[in-house]
Amino acid sequence: MAFLLNIFLLAVLVMIILLILSSYSTKKIQETTANGPRAYPLIGSTLSFNKNRRRLLQWYTELLRLSPSQTISIPLLGNRRTIVTANPENVEYILKTNFFNFPKGKPFTDLLGDLLGKGIFNVDGHAWSSQRKLASHVFSARSLRSFSFEVLKEEVENRLVPVLLAAADAGMAVDLQDVLKRFAFDVVCKVSLGWDPDCLDLTRPVNPLAEAFDTAAEISARRATEPVYAVWKVKRALNVGSERRLREAIRTVHVLVSEIVRAKKKSLEIGTGEEAKQDLLSRFLAAGHDGESVRDMVISFIMAGRDTTSAAMTWLFWLLSENGDVERKLLEEVDPLISLGLGFEELKEMSYTKACLCEAMRLYPPVSWDSKHAANDDVLPDGTRVKKGDKVTYFPYGMGRMENLWGKDWDEFKPSRWFDSKPGSTRPVLKPVSPFKFPVFQAGPRVCVGKEMAFMQMKYVVGYVLSRFEIVTVNKDKPAFVPLLTAHMAGGLKVKIKRREVMSHP
Numbered sequence: 001m002a003f004l005l006n007i008f009l010l011a012v013l014v015m016i017i018l019l020i021l022s023s024y025s026t027k028k029i030q031e032t033t034a035n036g037p038r039a040y041p042l043i044g045s046t047l048s049f050n051k052n053r054r055r056l057l058q059w060y061t062e063l064l065r066l067s068p069s070q071t072i073s074i075p076l077l078g079n080r081r082t083i084v085t086a087n088p089e090n091v092e093y094i095l096k097t098n099f100f101n102f103p104k105g106k107p108f109t110d111l112l113g114d115l116l117g118k119g120i121f122n123v124d125g126h127a128w129s130s131q132r133k134l135a136s137h138v139f140s141a142r143s144l145r146s147f148s149f150e151v152l153k154e155e156v157e158n159r160l161v162p163v164l165l166a167a168a169d170a171g172m173a174v175d176l177q178d179v180l181k182r183f184a185f186d187v188v189c190k191v192s193l194g195w196d197p198d199c200l201d202l203t204r205p206v207n208p209l210a211e212a213f214d215t216a217a218e219i220s221a222r223r224a225t226e227p228v229y230a231v232w233k234v235k236r237a238l239n240v241g242s243e244r245r246l247r248e249a250i251r252t253v254h255v256l257v258s259e260i261v262r263a264k265k266k267s268l269e270i271g272t273g274e275e276a277k278q279d280l281l282s283r284f285l286a287a288g289h290d291g292e293s294v295r296d297m298v299i300s301f302i303m304a305g306r307d308t309t310s311a312a313m314t315w316l317f318w319l320l321s322e323n324g325d326v327e328r329k330l331l332e333e334v335d336p337l338i339s340l341g342l343g344f345e346e347l348k349e350m351s352y353t354k355a356c357l358c359e360a361m362r363l364y365p366p367v368s369w370d371s372k373h374a375a376n377d378d379v380l381p382d383g384t385r386v387k388k389g390d391k392v393t394y395f396p397y398g399m400g401r402m403e404n405l406w407g408k409d410w411d412e413f414k415p416s417r418w419f420d421s422k423p424g425s426t427r428p429v430l431k432p433v434s435p436f437k438f439p440v441f442q443a444g445p446r447v448c449v450g451k452e453m454a455f456m457q458m459k460y461v462v463g464y465v466l467s468r469f470e471i472v473t474v475n476k477d478k479p480a481f482v483p484l485l486t487a488h489m490a491g492g493l494k495v496k497i498k499r500r501e502v503m504s505h506p
């Protein structure tokens with residue numbers, strides 16, 4: 001105990017020294033080199049890093065624009081060196097060509113390990129590849145697609161639309177981000193567990209699993225922002241402060257999910273209808289997984305699928321409220337399809353809506369950065385030297401804002417950039433874009449397994465909601481983008497809902 005306390009005090013001392021030093025901001029400290037912020041002996045770039053801690057997205061983006069190969073290197077005191085890249089060739093090398101040299105690594109999996117255990121999202125090597133094989137198999141099944149579509153339809157028609165109708169009739173402002181988060185949590189729990197948390201019933205207290213998940217995800221993500229890495233480990237060992245709250249939240253998640261797993265096993269033994277066998281949990285149990293292994297697997301899916309789609313849709317609704325011409329074009333595409341009933345076939349036709357979603361995620365990616373840790377020394381295609389243990393980050397947020405990748409108009413919301421304008425073609429066709437230039441779903445062997453499900457969900461919700469309602473933002477200021485584990489809009493998206501005057505749907 002005394003040893004741990006000494007380490008803790010030492011860490012606090014180092015932090016105080018760094019804070020004092022960083023307050024003496026000299027011009028020199030702000031200087032940058034072509035490959036990142038200026039580094040000093042011993043302390044590396046720690047001072048500039050600390051100065052920019054609360055605006056890392058913007059700082060990295062600025063530095064990357066100055067770097068000839070859009071790759072920077074940031075050595076830090078008490079932490080491993082970070083290499084950040086917005087270079088598609090480097091991204092391809094990390095995520096695909098030399099995939100096995102860039103696992104998530106222990107420093108990353110430690111952050112989420114208490115919550116996610118050995119689930120797919122948080123493991124490397126054999127533990128990952130065996131779960132990935134099963135997940136890819138399960139996600140390619142038509143039956144899962146049909147089941148998740150039924151879940152989606154039911155949740156939109158019976159939950160989301162009534163909530164929006166009530167808000168419209170009461171003339172009340174609602175936080176659309178919060179509504180979409182609740183919606184996405186319901187959907188992901190129904191698909192993953194076959195269990196309904198009913199989060200869109202706003203008259204009920206917040207669901208304990210949803211609340212515990214939020215707390216656990218937020219505190220786990222904040223571990224990564226500690227200036228000295230060891231600090232959260234010491235707090236965890238002492239079970240104090242945020243680590244104490246994290247431990248309680250994780251316990252709640254584990255207990256509640258384990259109860260659901262037990263109940264599911266019982267219902268499968270009794271053989272309660274085909275319905276009960278459609279969700280991911282039933283499929284993983286049927287494949288022979290059990291105990292903590294199956295609990296961790298489903299927790300990973302809830303984690304991966306819960307806030308990502310809602311974040312993308314929240315930013316798209318805001319962007320549409322600022323770009324009336326784009327919204328009109330989207331409605332031109334959606335209205336005739338809605339009157340046909342918006343099934344799978346109609347969703348495939350929604351290429352303009354897909355372009356709007358991609359454009360929103362280019363500017364506001366739900367996962368703004370993602371890090372790997374080099375297993376061995378390496379050299380990236382642009383010549384950047386990587387040392388064993390270095391943190392190597394690909395950076396979708398910065399990549400979406402590079403002029404050399406998207407042109408001078410990179411900061412405009414322009415869904416038209418996603419189309420090929422082939423002369424003579426009657427219908428614009430979405431053009432293929434390299435996933436290494438646009439890695440919002442990651443790319444390579446570890447590409448998001450729920451990508452197609454996510455597009456299905458987002459197209460359906462955006463089409464269905466916009467064809468029925470006008471969304472009017474209450475606050476006219478530009479909202480702030482907060483990265484954390486999954487990005488969100490600071491303060492939510494306050495909107496007023498109006499029924500649309502002309503409705504072409506049934």
Ligand code: HEM
Binds near residue numbers: 122188370451
């Ligand atoms: C707009 C929506 C989504 C975005 C932008 C997104 C993005 C991503 C990204 C960037 C990763 C890589 C994370 C990492 O390795 O650290 C990932 C992995 C993953 N995603 Fe998604 N995701 C979305 C929706 C979903 C949904 C709806 C599901 C399923 C219900 C899902 C399931 C997964 C799983 C299981 C992984 C881990 C894959 C592996 O490690 O092999 N995602 N996603």
